[in-house]
Amino acid sequence: GAGVSQSPSNKVTEKGKDVELRCDPISGHTALYWYRQRLGQGLEFLIYFQGNSAPDKSGLPSDRFSAERTGESVSTLTIQRTQQEDSAVYLCASRGDIGGAKTQYFGPGTRLLVL
Amino acid sequence: AQSVTQLDSQVPVFEEAPVELRCNYSSSVSVYLFWYVQYPNQGLQLLLKYLSGSTLVKGINGFEAEFNKSQTSFHLRKPSVHISDTAEYFCAVSENGNKLVFGAGTILRVKS
Numbered sequence: 498g499a500g501v502s503q504s505p506s507n508k509v510t511e512k513g514k515d516v517e518l519r520c521d522p523i524s525g526h527t528a529l530y531w532y533r534q535r536l537g538q539g540l541e542f543l544i545y546f547q548g549n550s551a552p553d554k555s556g557l558p559s560d561r562f563s564a565e566r567t568g569e570s571v572s573t574l575t576i577q578r579t580q581q582e583d584s585a586v587y588l589c590a591s592r593g594d595i596g597g598a599k600t601q602y603f604g605p606g607t608r609l610l611v612l
Numbered sequence: 613a614q615s616v617t618q619l620d621s622q623v624p625v626f627e628e629a630p631v632e633l634r635c636n637y638s639s640s641v642s643v644y645l646f647w648y649v650q651y652p653n654q655g656l657q658l659l660l661k662y663l664s665g666s667t668l669v670k671g672i673n674g675f676e677a678e679f680n681k682s683q684t685s686f687h688l689r690k691p692s693v694h695i696s697d698t699a700e701y702f703c704a705v706s707e708n709g710n711k712l713v714f715g716a717g718t719i720l721r722v723k724s
Contacts (some may be wrong), residue, residue: 530711539616539702539714540656553711588656590712599644599663601712603656 501604518574522591534586614639618715633688635703645686646704
């Protein structure tokens with residue numbers, strides 16, 4: 498497809514379980530971002546990948562959170578030993594570099610509920 | 613560090629009335645500014661952006677915003693709103709096109 502896609506769209510898990518969230522960026526976009534949106538709040542930056550550079554992990558809230566990206570394609574965000582406060586919508590965005598473009602395009606998000 | 617303040621958490625307005633959603637930011641360097649809209653149960657969609665040049669930028673759906681460097685503001689305006697504009701609006705700032713720092717959002721409720 499032409500846009501950013503994310504899967505699953507919804508995920509319900511039990512406290513203490515691990516979850517993996519997937520993001521497929523727009524083809525050719527070198528930059529990929531993960532954000533978290535808690536209920537009634539704005540978006541919080543989690544992690545940023547740019548090409549082959551070391552990712553900017555400055556937004557990850559704890560060492561239970563990690564993310565990987567293979568080349569300039571798919572990324573997975575993993576949350577280990579989930580806690581109820583991890584419940585949120587996790588949004589992925591990608592950005593191209595053509596013409597110095599600065600716009601991030603967002604996927605529909607994965608709604609995570611930790612029981 | 614960058615920060616974004618959206619001064620109103622909710623803005624109720626009647627259909628066909630004008631609206632302004634306020635956004636102020638702080639940053640020690642030049643920034644890029646964005647407004648995104650999130651319709652109920654949907655993802656974020658870019659409304660408009662300021663990168664450089666003219667301080668008045670026009671976006672989709674009749675929205676526009678004005679960058680005011682001296683007041684560090686980027687308020688969003690529409691001269692006449694529709695019911696379909698009911699959504700949550702997020703202001704965001706970015707240094708060098710990297711990570712976005714978002715405001716808390718403003719819910720625009722358009723009433724008939």
